[in-house]
Amino acid sequence: MSTVTPVDPAPREAAPRLTNVPAATRPGWTPPDDPRLAFVLSMADDELMIGHRHAHWTGVAPTLEADLAFSSLAQDEIGHAAIWYGVAEELTGQDEDTLAFGRAPAAYRHATLLEAEPGDWAFTLVRQHAYDLFDHLRLDALTDSEDASIVGVLGPILREERLHRAHARAWLSRAVEGSAVGRDRVLAAADQVLGQAGGLFETLPWEEELVKDGTLPLMMGDLREPWIAALREDYDSFGIPEAVDGLDLAGGLGGRQGTHTSVFLPLWQEMTALFRDHPGATW
Amino acid sequence: MSSDVVNETAILEEVRAAVAGVEDPEMQPITVGELGMLVEVSVDGPTAVVDIMPTFTGCPATAYIGADVEQAAVAVEGIDRAVVRWRRDLSWGPERITEAGRIKLAETGIAPPGSGQTQQNSLLGIGGVRCPYCGSRNTRADSPFGSAPCRSTHSCRDCKTPFDAIKPI
Numbered sequence: 001m002s003t004v005t006p007v008d009p010a011p012r013e014a015a016p017r018l019t020n021v022p023a024a025t026r027p028g029w030t031p032p033d034d035p036r037l038a039f040v041l042s043m044a045d046d047e048l049m050i051g052h053r054h055a056h057w058t059g060v061a062p063t064l065e066a067d068l069a070f071s072s073l074a075q076d077e078i079g080h081a082a083i084w085y086g087v088a089e090e091l092t093g094q095d096e097d098t099l100a101f102g103r104a105p106a107a108y109r110h111a112t113l114l115e116a117e118p119g120d121w122a123f124t125l126v127r128q129h130a131y132d133l134f135d136h137l138r139l140d141a142l143t144d145s146e147d148a149s150i151v152g153v154l155g156p157i158l159r160e161e162r163l164h165r166a167h168a169r170a171w172l173s174r175a176v177e178g179s180a181v182g183r184d185r186v187l188a189a190a191d192q193v194l195g196q197a198g199g200l201f202e203t204l205p206w207e208e209e210l211v212k213d214g215t216l217p218l219m220m221g222d223l224r225e226p227w228i229a230a231l232r233e234d235y236d237s238f239g240i241p242e243a244v245d246g247l248d249l250a251g252g253l254g255g256r257q258g259t260h261t262s263v264f265l266p267l268w269q270e271m272t273a274l275f276r277d278h279p280g281a282t283w
Numbered sequence: 284m285s286s287d288v289v290n291e292t293a294i295l296e297e298v299r300a301a302v303a304g305v306e307d308p309e310m311q312p313i314t315v316g317e318l319g320m321l322v323e324v325s326v327d328g329p330t331a332v333v334d335i336m337p338t339f340t341g342c343p344a345t346a347y348i349g350a351d352v353e354q355a356a357v358a359v360e361g362i363d364r365a366v367v368r369w370r371r372d373l374s375w376g377p378e379r380i381t382e383a384g385r386i387k388l389a390e391t392g393i394a395p396p397g398s399g400q401t402q403q404n405s406l407l408g409i410g411g412v413r414c415p416y417c418g419s420r421n422t423r424a425d426s427p428f429g430s431a432p433c434r435s436t437h438s439c440r441d442c443k444t445p446f447d448a449i450k451p452i
Contacts, residue, residue, distance in 0.1 A: 065426035079341025
């Protein structure tokens with residue numbers, strides 16, 4: 001059985017240094033011994049990070065409806081994270097909380113785009129749209145997985161994700177239809193988000209193995225083309241085809257292999273503070 | 284049929300009724316049975332096993348509901364242990380809500396499924412969901428998200444009342 005080494009619940013003295021250097025080039029990096037675990041954790045961590053960032057808007061969103069929406073989106077995404085941590089629990093024997101909050105920063109496998117700070121409202125919407133499009137494609141592809149644990153939990157997740165994509169589309173089209181300020185902000189946000197979207201599709205060194213054993217019906221990199229097509233279609237329908245110009249799939253790499261940006265350490269410290277200070281706490 | 288079997292069947296029915304009657308803390312007096320959250324109940328000697336599904340995966344009330352279900356099961360005479368299993372592999376949908384549940388929802392001011400909500404109209408802000416207060420369909424969809432993960436928000440142009448509806452999924 002493979003395991004994820006939990007970090008000592010006591011506060012760490014020296015925080016590990018995080019860089020933007022893709023992990024594959026980092027000396028001393030070794031792939032995890034269980035590719036399936038690495039993959040399931042990448043989905044769980046993606047959802048946990050975006051859920052945490054969405055929760056930022058609770059109490060401070062521009063409208064009451066938006067406040068409720070992002071609170072709900074956060075609950076949904078964290079709920080999905082719990083499901084994927086549950087699948088990882090079958091592989092490690094470690095419970096959801098330990099997997100979510102008890103790992104060292106370099107053990108997290110989410111795309112770095114998802115750890116980025118909420119930014120302005122436009123950044124939040126553009127990121128939600130880009131990520132939910134990707135997540136939907138990923139979940140859809142997984143319906144052909146030969147892994148019963150993965151396929152078994154897709155139903156409720158897919159059902160909820162439909163609303164997420166619809167929400168992002170409705171808000172973005174509304175934002176660009178208004179004043180030039182809104183449109184400019186969305187374009188600036190698209191430049192920023194699409195410049196780091198490559199990390200979503202980062203091809204992991206162990207993915208081939210997962211494709212071979214049927215866990216993955218395709219390489220995550222194979223989702224790039226359909227994702228770009230879906231993105232173009234939506235941006236065209238909003239009347240901002242130029243928003244795709246900033247797309248750079250060579251940006252934002254490293255997260256899936258545990259290399260994160262400088263904003264991740266404070267995020268990790270905040271998210272795991274209670275777990276580290278009060279091991280085993282429930283309330 | 285031995286009296287033991289008869290007794291066990293009676294206990295099972297009692298446990299089923301007890302856990303089905305647990306109220307959703309976010310939508311009292313609507314019960315988990317009426318919401319269609321119960322999957323299976325079984326009894327093995329003094330142990331009751333209850334399989335239940337959340338309405339939405341991120342529902343924050345699950346811990347409370349789970350504890351209430353456990354309490355309701357062990358309150359049945361002959362049961363001294365209850366195991367509550369959250370089935371995250373099953374997807375709940377508003378179509379699982381019973382007729383009695385639909386009536387209670389409307390009485391609580393929440394438009395039950397079947398009141399005209401669709402993903403499309405709720406996202407485009409088009410109305411048509413029947414107001415649970417006055418029955419008018421002259422309503423506006425304000426947001427596909429509401430005060431709980433399973434609800435969306437609307438308002439009625441006729442009786443000027445804002446209301447929740449069970450979210451279309």
